[in-house]
Amino acid sequence: xxxxxxxxxxxxxxxxxxxxxxxxxxxxxxxxxxxxxxxxxxxxxxxxxxxxxxxxxxxxxxxxxxxxxxxxxxxxxxxxxxxxxxxxxxxxxxxxxxxxxxxxxxxxxxxxxxxxxxxxxxxxxxxxxxxxxxxxxxxxxxxxxxxxxxxxxxxxxxxxxxxxxxxxxxxxxxxxxxxxxxxxxxxxxxxxxxxxxxxxxxxxxxxxxxxxxxxxxxxxxxxxxxxxxxxxxxxxxxxxxxxxxxxxxxxxxxxxxxxxxxxxxxxxxxxx
Numbered sequence: 546x547x548x549x550x551x552x553x554x555x556x557x558x559x560x561x562x563x564x565x566x567x568x569x570x571x572x573x574x575x576x577x578x579x580x581x582x583x584x585x586x587x588x589x590x591x592x593x594x595x596x597x598x599x600x601x602x603x604x605x606x607x608x609x610x611x612x613x614x615x616x617x618x619x620x621x622x623x624x625x626x627x628x629x630x631x632x633x634x635x636x637x638x639x640x641x642x643x644x645x646x647x648x649x650x651x652x653x654x655x656x657x658x659x660x661x662x663x664x665x666x667x668x669x670x671x672x673x674x675x676x677x678x679x680x681x682x683x684x685x686x687x688x689x690x691x692x693x694x695x696x697x698x699x700x701x702x703x704x705x706x707x708x709x710x711x712x713x714x715x716x717x718x719x720x721x722x723x724x725x726x727x728x729x730x731x732x733x734x735x736x737x738x739x740x741x742x743x744x745x746x747x748x749x750x751x752x753x754x755x756x757x758x759x760x761x762x763x764x765x766x767x768x769x770x771x772x773x774x775x776x777x778x779x780x781x782x783x784x785x786x787x788x789x790x791x792x793x794x795x796x797x798x799x800x801x802x803x804x805x806x807x808x809x810x811x812x813x814x815x816x817x
Contacts, residue, residue: 555613556583557606557628559594562644563619565671566700571598573673573699584609610635622647622816629657640689646715647812650682650708660684662693665714667722675701678714716805724801729754
């Protein structure tokens, strides 16, 4: 009789975020697809993920939890605790990493005897360009933290923070891509309004944002220093920045981070 298959990584829920992590880990060659298993209730999502990635797929959470050494919980925050209760002893003493915003480790530790951590990441993990914040629980070992850093380090930038700051990471890193897409969309719409075709405007807007970000990372210069390199008094950039200041663009982005952070804190209270 052959020994049961043991997987390095298991995913409870394989929707947009968990699916992005799976794709990113494969892209980074962190581990081969035959070392990953994912459970997902949606048959269409299961089929698409299996066909694209080759990872093992199950319709049953318990199978993924039982057969995997490290477990990621990628279901919606409102059902995480019920999923953990249902798994019960299956996850005892295992490293379980929650991907959910708005749900504290203390709440998870009350319902299951696993070594819980949280990892708040984003969908650019699919192309190994993620921004991730991780937080440890009361049962977490240093080896758990090292492994989690290694996993998410393969997907991009990872920072360990205290859990009481993780709602900020949810807002900045998790929700942040949506804010950036809105900025790109607005830049492209501006170009289109001034006469560019949509395709050209979108392509230039994307490259402008990517190029500016990469220059800031490589140069180590501050946003103010880089901005001064572009602005000339009375020029086109100065005219555009004046309008942005008048309309409160900077203030609206700060307010977006604040609102998303507060919503994460509210969700944590709701899901306690």
